[in-house]
Amino acid sequence: MAAVTATDVKRLRDATGAGMMDCKKALTESDGDYDKAIEILRVKGAKDVGKRLERSTTNGLVVSRDRALLELDCETDFVAKNKDFSALAERLMDIALETKPADAAALLATEVDGQTVEKLVEGESARIGEKLVLSRFTSFDGPTATYLHKRSTDLPPAIGVAVQYSAGSEDAARSLAMHIAAARPRFLTRDEVPAETIETERRVAEQTAKEEGKPEQAITKIVEGRVNSYFKDFVLLEQPSITEPKRTVKQVIDEAGLTVDRFARFEVGQS
Template sequence: MANYTAADVKKLRELTGAGMMDCKKALDEAEGDVEKAVEALRIKGQKGVAKREGRSAENGAIVSLIADDNSSGVIVELKCETDFVAKGEKFQSVADAIAAHVAKTNPADIEALLASEIEAGKTVQAFVDEANANLGEKIVLDRFAQFADGYVTAYMHRTMPDLPPQIGVLVELDKQTDEAAAVAKGVAQHIAAFAPKYLSKEDVPAEVVEAERRVAEETTRAEGKPEAALPKIVEGRLNGFFKDATLLGQPYALDNKKSVEKVLQEAGVTLKRFARIKVGI
C-alpha cells in the first residue's frame, strides 16, 4: 500500500478539488507522490470533461471587479456542481481571472467572451474546460454584466457565511456625487433582496403589460365587479404590478415610506441600469 497520510489526501483535495476517494486512488497509483497524483487527476479530468457535460452545475460563485474610480465594473457568474468546489481557492481564482479579462476586453456578449483569448493561444472556453478537468466537476460560464458609463458599483451577497457570494448586483448611476456611494450601495442591497425585474414602467415589454392587463380584467370580472368600475380597478391592479416588478416603483428597503425613485431623486442622481445575478437562477 502506498505511503501517504490523511494530510496528503487533504492537500490533494485542496489542490485539485477532486473527491476524497479519487484523491486516495490517485495517491495509491502515484505511490504517495502528491505531484504525480495531481498530474494523474488532471489527465483523468480531461478525459472526464465530456462525461460531465450532462451533469447539473447549480452551485458556484459571483465575483465582481470595480475600477478604482468607479467608472466601470463587472460581475461574473461561474457555476460548478458542489459547494465544496465553490469554496475552493482554485475555483474562485478562475472566476477572478475571468472577471479581470472581461474588464480588460469588454466582450459584446457571452459568445464573444468564450471565444476571446484569456491567455496566449487559449480561449476563455478552453480556460473553463481546463478548470473543469483540474477540479473534476462541470464548470459553466454563461452570464456576466459589465457597465462603463457613469458611477458603477457592486454589492455581493453571501447566502451562507462559508460560501462565496451567491448573489451579485451591479448598478450604474449617471454621475458621481457626495451621496453617490451610499445611495448606490443601498439601492444595490435593495435589488439583491427584492429582485426587481425591470428598472421602470417604460422598460416593461408591451406584451408583458398586455398579459397583466388581461389577467387583471379576467380576475375582476370573475369577482363580479360592476362593469362600470372595471377600468379603474384594472388600472389599479396594473399599477400594483408596476410597483412590485419595477425597481423605481418599489418601496425602498431602508425606508419603506419612500419609493426607490424618490430616494434617487432626493440624492440628485439617476439610476441608469442594473444587473442582478443569482447563482443557478
C-alpha cells in the same frame, strides 16, 4: 500496495480540488504515487467533461471590479470556496477588463494564451472535477456603485449588483444597490418591460379573475390593479423602498438627488 492515509487524500484534494473519493481511488490506483495520482485525476477529469454537461450549477460566486460584474458557477459549495475557483474568476475578470467584451458570450470567445476563454474554463473544469460555467458578465462606462452580498459567511459573494448613475453620490447609489440585492427588480422603469410580458400578465389576471367569479364589470379594474402590482414587484423605481417602505424607490432617490441610468443584478443559481 502502499497504504493510503487520510493525510494523503487531503493533500491531493487540496492540490487538485477533486472529490475525496476520487482522490482516494487515484492514490490507490497509483499505489500511493502522488504525481501519478494527479495525472490519473487529470485524465479522469478530461473524460468526465461530457458527463458534466447536464449537471446543474447552483453554486458559485460573483466578483466585482472596475465597474464590472462577473458570475462563475459550479456544482458544489466546496468548490465555490476553493481558492483555485476564486483565482479562476479573478483571472477571467482580468481578461474581461483588458479585452472589454460585450457580454459573457463574447468573453468566452476571447483568445488568451493560444486558446479561447471557453477552453480555459473547460480545462479548469476537467482539473477540478466539476462543471464550471461562466454565466454572466457586464461592465458599465459611467460612475458606478457596486455591492456584493454573501448568503453565508463561509461562502464567497453569491449576489452582485452594479448601479450606473449620472447624478448624485456614490453612497446613495450603493444604498440603492443594497436595495436591489434584496428586492430583485428586473427593470428600471415600466417602459423597459416588454410588451409581451405585460400582455401575458393581463391575460393571466383576466383569466384568474373570471375563474374566481368576479363580476364582469369589475374585471377591467381588477386586471389593471394586478398589472400595476407586477410593476411594483419588478420595476425598480416603483418598488417600495426597503429602508422606507411607505415611499417608493423613486421618491427616495429623487430626494437624494440620485439619477440612475441602468443597473445589473447577478445571483448565483438564478437566471
